[in-house]
Amino acid sequence: MDISSTGLRVLRQIAESGSFTAAATRLGYTQSAVSRQAASLERSAGTALFERRPDGVRLTPAGLTLLCHARTILDCLTAAERDLTGTVARTEPVRLGLFLSAGAAILPPALARLAATDPQITVTTTEGTTPTLIRALRAGSIDLAVLTSRPPHRPLDGESPRLHVETVVDTELVVAAPSTGEFAGRTAAHVDELVDAPWIATPASNSEPLLGVWPGLPGRPHIVHRARDWLTKLQLVAGGFGVTTVPSRLSPVLPPGVSLLHVEGAPPEIRRVLVARLPGRPTPAITAVTRAITSTA
Template identity: 85%
Template sequence: MDISSVGLRVLQQIAESGSFTAAATRLGYTQSAVSRQAAALERNAGATLFERRPDGVRLTPAGLTLLRHARTILDSVAAAERDLTGTSPQTELVRLGAFLSAGAVLLPAALKRLATTDPHITVTTREGTTPSLIRALRAGSIDLAVLTSRPPHRPPDGESPPLHVETVEDTELVVAASSTGEFAGRTTVHVDELVDAAWIATPSSSSEPLLGVWPGLPGRPRIVHSARDWLTKLHLVAGGFGVTTLPSRLSPVLPPGVSLLHVEGAPPEVRRILVARLPGHPHPAVTAVTRAIKSPA
């Protein structure tokens, strides 16, 4: 089987991004070049590696098998390049992905602990949605991922073998409102009072549900502002331009003018924070980073 490292990188990027177009953008190739590499991979492997679906491209079982080997091969190629150029790192690198709000509280605390307990480990971070981080983990682009889960807390994906997942903590979902607005001076709000509220939400996609609106809210929510950045959303809340939901663990970093409200008249909404990695025996550096993330503040 004659497969180049370029072809394996294309396979890895398609697995992570879920489309030929996105893979081409990340690699700096044309879409036609990625399509040719994909076709050559399938021809040389003698198997169908990609499943073209309306919502994108997914790897077939044969593609996932090749991906597992691709991670090992590409890591070995990178190590060989470092040895040949004399640039072998003096520290151990762990590539960590985290969902969008984890960077405000969880990551700084974990990295501070790690700097004390394991200063020889260097962590690079990237943020993304839980679905995109799972794809990156499967593709080998990151070593560890901090994810969120909703009840009933099913496995992060349906791929085999299952990811190794550990629970960090459970956190309650609350509503952030202006301290001087309609709900000023209150610590609770009834769900019926939120039906006509102006909401500040994160844009949704086919793979990620609408974030920022109370789950199960009766009727269609009135979304007045849409933003991915948490700081933007919270400052809009402080200015009295709407309300949004957020995990209660973000309370230490709220800007002035924002109050948190517990929702009554509806079941509690709890989000589980998880740390996930590929199955198998982890590298000691990955174990150390996991330990730092799970350690209580």
């Protein structure tokens, strides 16, 4: 096969982004350039590497096989560039992905522990939804991911081999409500009281569910604001402009004016926090970061 390093980088980015358009944006290419690279890869491989679906692009089994080799090749090229330029790695880098609320509650204490126990490790982070981070893990763009799952906790994706997963903690979902107004002074609310409440939610897509509305809410929710940023959502709650669901572990970082309500009249909503990586023996740095997360979460 005659495959360029550019083609391998395009393959990796398509696997991570889940679409040609998103891959083009991340790489700074036009969509047509990414499509040409994808077609060239398939010609060189002599088989289909990409499955075009209504919700985006996924790699075929042949594409996943090539991706495994692409990660190794691109890592070797990076190492060769470092050797040729005489750059000496003084730290052990770990690329960590976290789901959207983990940064506030989990990341700071984990980094503080690492600074004390393993100062030679440098952690770089990126936020994303669980589906996005799983694709990034498979693509080799991150080394480790903090993810979330809901019962019955099935495998994170249908790809093979399965990701190596460790349970960090189980946490309960609660409702963040303004400290003034209808729910002032309360620590619980019946699910029927929340049916007509103004909800603040994260926008949904074909591959990523709506977040922020109570999962067992009867009827259609009344969504007044859509925001991905947790600071925005919680400040809207503090201002009295709506309610949103949050993991109970966020309680230490809530802004003034926000109270947490346990939901009655509905089954508890439990979410499991996980640390995932590709299968195989991890590096000592990845093991240390995993240990810091599990011990401080």
